[in-house]
Every structure is written in C-alpha cells, then in structure tokens.
Amino acid sequence: MSVDQATVRRVAKLARIKVKEENVGRLAGELNSILHWIEQLNEVDVEVIEPMTAVVNVKMKKRADIVTDGNNPHDVVENAPAAEDDYFLVPKVIE
Template sequence: MSVDAATVKRIGRLARIRVEENEVEKYQGEINAILGFVEQLDEVDVTGVEPMTSVTPMQLRRRDDVVTDGGYPEKVVANAPLTEDNFFMVPKVIE
C-alpha cells in the first residue's frame, strides 16, 4: 500500500501536525518508503495467531478506587505556557 498527497494531508490533520504544501512530497516519499519496508509482513502466515497484548503473562493490576493523590493544582499547571487561577488557558473554542 502507498499513500497519495491527499492522504498525507489527512494524516497531518489527524496527527495535529501542520503539513505545509511544500512538505507534502517529502512526507509522502518517506512514509511510502517505510510502508514498503513493512510490506514484507504480508508474507507471514498469521492464521489463528493471537495478537500480543502483553509481553509478560500478567493481568494488569487494579488498585482500590480511592483518592490517593492530588490537591495541588498549582503544581499541575506549573509548567503550562499560559494559566490563570490554576486553570490552563487556551484560545476560545465556543462562540
């Protein structure tokens, strides 16, 4: 399989990475080189094989459903580029 220019732009939108018009061709070439490389997986007979979900045979542990942490909003937002009253600030999203 290979991707065309429109698909490259669509992937960019899904990934939330701006793809400028003059970058499309480069991305397309690189993505298609990698897709060409992984194509050899089609040779493998995977009939009846379970997809791996965990490399160690273990159940994910669960913890008690109780509050164990928190109460420090100032630390949560300490690294944000823009905050006000311990809220993250973003451009207006609702008109």
Template sequence: MSDIDKATVAKIARLARIKIEEDKLEPLAGELNNILGWVEQLDEVNTDDIEPMSSVVDAKLRWRQDEVTDGDKQASVLKNAPNAEYGFFAVPKVIE
C-alpha cells in the first residue's frame, strides 16, 4: 500500500492549484490513504469470468425503423426567426 504524507498532499494541491491550509494536510493525507486502500481492496476481487456490462439490468433496446416522420417545416420554423436568408437563420457576423 502506498503511503501518502503531508508533503505529497501539498504537492498535489499545488499542482491542482488548490489552496489547502497547513493544518488540513494531515487529515487529507489520511483520507487519500483510505481511498487508495479501498481501491487496492477492489483490485483483489477476481473478475476473470465476469462479462463486461453497461448496466446491472439485462435490458435490450427496442429497435425501430429509421424513417422520417416529420419534415418540410422549414418555412414555419424560419417565420419565427428575426432574420432569415436563403432558407437559413441569418446571424450577425461575430469576427471581423
């Protein structure tokens, strides 16, 4: 198990640009050591015969036909635009 000390926590805080007061470094070192210990416990679990999964529920997605169900709404959409040209929204130029 790797042991994180106050100096390591101070270095990590400096690299992350996080201001941590001196009296908070020791408790943070203990918390980080607990987290790393828990990760090492997880590493001991045998997962050789376990298939990867994206969810704990074995659910299948329903497939549907890929077909257009609406469309030809360009004119009705563009009538709400403050400015439209050539069938598109017209926006002011940002970069000159």
C-alpha cells in the first residue's frame, strides 16, 4: 500500500493537524518509507493466531460503583488556556 498526497491530506485532517501544502510531498515520502519497512510483517502467517490483549492473564479489576473523586471543577479547568466560571471557553460552535 502506498500513501499518495491526497491520503496525507485526508489523514492529517482526521488527525486534526494542519499540514502546509509544501510539506505534503515530504510527509508522503516519510510515511511511505515507514510503511514500506512495516510491510515485512506480511511474511508472517498469522491466520490462526489470536491478537494479544493482555501481558499477563489476569481478570480485569473492577471497583465498587461509588463516587471516589469529584466536586472540584476548578481543578479541572485550572490549566485551560481559556476558562470562565469553571467552564472551558471555546470558539462559537452553534449559530
């Protein structure tokens, strides 16, 4: 599989990263060289192999469904670039 410039633009859009038009060609080249190197994995027959989901087979821990944290909205917005009255501020999204 080869990545063309349209794919770079599409993936950058999905990743929400603005890519300058003059860098699209370079990125396509870099992604292709990495993907080309990864293609050696196709040599391995994985038909009957299960994907690994855990390092050690342990039952996932579950905790009691009780509130253990909260009531600190100020802490939550403490590091926001823009906040008002413990709300995040964003550009207008609804007309």
